[in-house]
Amino acid sequence: MSESLSYQLQANNLSCIRDDRVLFEALSFSLSVGQVLLLEGKNGSGKTSLLRILCGFREPDVGSLSLCGDAISDSSYIADLAYVGHLEGVKKELTVYENLKVSLALGQAGHYSIMDALDRVNLTDYDEVLVQALSAGQKRRLSLARLLITKNILWILDEPFTSLDRQGIELIEALMSEHCAMGGMIVLTSHHDLSIQGVDVQRICLS
Amino acid sequence: MSLANAFFAIIKRDLVLALRRRSEVANPLLFFILVITLFPLGIGAQPHLLQAIAPGIIWVSALLAAMLSLDSLFRSDFDDGSLEQILLSAHPASLLVLAKVIAHWLVTGLPLLIVAPLLAVFLGMSTQSLGILLLTLLLGTPVLSLIGAIGVALTVGLRRGGMILSLLVLPLYVPVLIFASNAVEMAGAGLPIQAQLNILVSFLLLAVFLAPWPTAAALKMSIN
Numbered sequence: 157m158s159e160s161l162s163y164q165l166q167a168n169n170l171s172c173i174r175d176d177r178v179l180f181e182a183l184s185f186s187l188s189v190g191q192v193l194l195l196e197g198k199n200g201s202g203k204t205s206l207l208r209i210l211c212g213f214r215e216p217d218v219g220s221l222s223l224c225g226d227a228i229s230d231s232s233y234i235a236d237l238a239y240v241g242h243l244e245g246v247k248k249e250l251t252v253y254e255n256l257k258v259s260l261a262l263g264q265a266g267h268y269s270i271m272d273a274l275d276r277v278n279l280t281d282y283d284e285v286l287v288q289a290l291s292a293g294q295k296r297r298l299s300l301a302r303l304l305i306t307k308n309i310l311w312i313l314d315e316p317f318t319s320l321d322r323q324g325i326e327l328i329e330a331l332m333s334e335h336c337a338m339g340g341m342i343v344l345t346s347h348h349d350l351s352i353q354g355v356d357v358q359r360i361c362l363s
Numbered sequence: 364m365s366l367a368n369a370f371f372a373i374i375k376r377d378l379v380l381a382l383r384r385r386s387e388v389a390n391p392l393l394f395f396i397l398v399i400t401l402f403p404l405g406i407g408a409q410p411h412l413l414q415a416i417a418p419g420i421i422w423v424s425a426l427l428a429a430m431l432s433l434d435s436l437f438r439s440d441f442d443d444g445s446l447e448q449i450l451l452s453a454h455p456a457s458l459l460v461l462a463k464v465i466a467h468w469l470v471t472g473l474p475l476l477i478v479a480p481l482l483a484v485f486l487g488m489s490t491q492s493l494g495i496l497l498l499t500l501l502l503g504t505p506v507l508s509l510i511g512a513i514g515v516a517l518t519v520g521l522r523r524g525g526m527i528l529s530l531l532v533l534p535l536y537v538p539v540l541i542f543a544s545n546a547v548e549m550a551g552a553g554l555p556i557q558a559q560l561n562i563l564v565s566f567l568l569l570a571v572f573l574a575p576w577p578t579a580a581a582l583k584m585s586i587n
């Protein structure tokens with residue numbers, strides 16, 4: 157992936173103001189391929205707001221963002237990112253397979269096929285099961301499987317370890333280091349202490 | 364190719380969802396049937412009066428049924444985060460929104476068209492106006508879905524957007540109601556209706572091409 161070596165997420169002087177409260181200001185960082193950015197901070201310190209700014213759902217009140225030179229308003233910025241938020245973004249009346257099929261149609265095919273991705277997140281043989289029959293941890297793993305089946309560079313994860321058991325957490329950490337090794341980058345918030353081997357982790361504490 | 368894939372994947376997804384949540388789909392249709400069957404009971408044995416107001420009754424009921432069904436257009440996607448994922452797609456959001464509206468019309472608008480002939484006969488409508496009624500419904504109800512989508516997109520983020528939604532959308536529905544019910548009435552009297560039909564066609568074309576953009580923009584604002 158030589159051409160993706162130039163990929164870089166650059167944030168300049170970001171500020172976010174919500175209901176007259178300054179959540180953060182003059183925040184600058186840059187993230188290169190193979191790196192992880194871990195956002196830390198108290199509840200309400202603006203972690204999720206920052207992630208939503210990175211996704212383009214919110215505009216920063218001040219500052220600018222670019223991913224390898226593309227401004228956030230470009231469609232190529234959006235094409236390169238994948239987001240898993242507080243809400244799983246899966247329909248409970250559809251089966252596991254149908255959900256992933258829709259996600260695949262909305263993006264571009266990635267490294268994993270749907271079945272391989274389900275194997276990877278330990279949901280083998282769940283493909284015909286309705287999502288409403290899954291447990292919270294299984295739903296979370298399903299929404300993370302979405303990251304694997306589509307082609308993307310930047311993963312934006314909001315508390316990805318919520319409702320996962322210890323094996324689940326280890327699994328996600330393995331997937332994250334795999335993604336970084338393949339030339340991806342990750343921005344995440346977590347209260348869980350991150351232990352990813354061989355990956356450069358930047359930390360930003362919002363207060 | 365992949366845009367067409369995404370477009371049809373969204374339509375298929377919404378149709379499957381509608382099939383698995385039948386009550387949500389059946390509600391507006393049931394409302395439509397109930398309102399129309401109550402009119403003859405309320406008015407009594409006056410077939411000429413009924414016949415005269417039949418186009419109005421059917422169109423007003425169709426309009427209210429369409430409004431009743433609007434909330435389901437984006438509500439569940441908004442609540443479970445699927446809407447975020449759809450808007451994060453690299454495909455143009457306006458086209459994906461159009462796919463959702465088409466699927467919504469197929470499950471809420473098309474059934475009205477199917478039961479309308481039966482109800483029209485029930486109200487004593489003549490055969491020549493029946494054909495025109497179906498034509499106006501075919502042209503008019505997609506316009507209701509498309510215009511309604513803008514209103515829902517604006518209000519889906521509000522906790523109690525129902526009242527605002529009706530206030531926003533109803534004035535925009537009125538032209539469709541006027542021209543459509545007028546066309547059916549005129550057809551019953553044997554008068555030319557080309558003008559009304561042309562206007563309805565132009566409403567439909569305008570709505571198909573212009574409504575998805577503000578809808579997509581409003582959705583982006585709502586998930587903020």
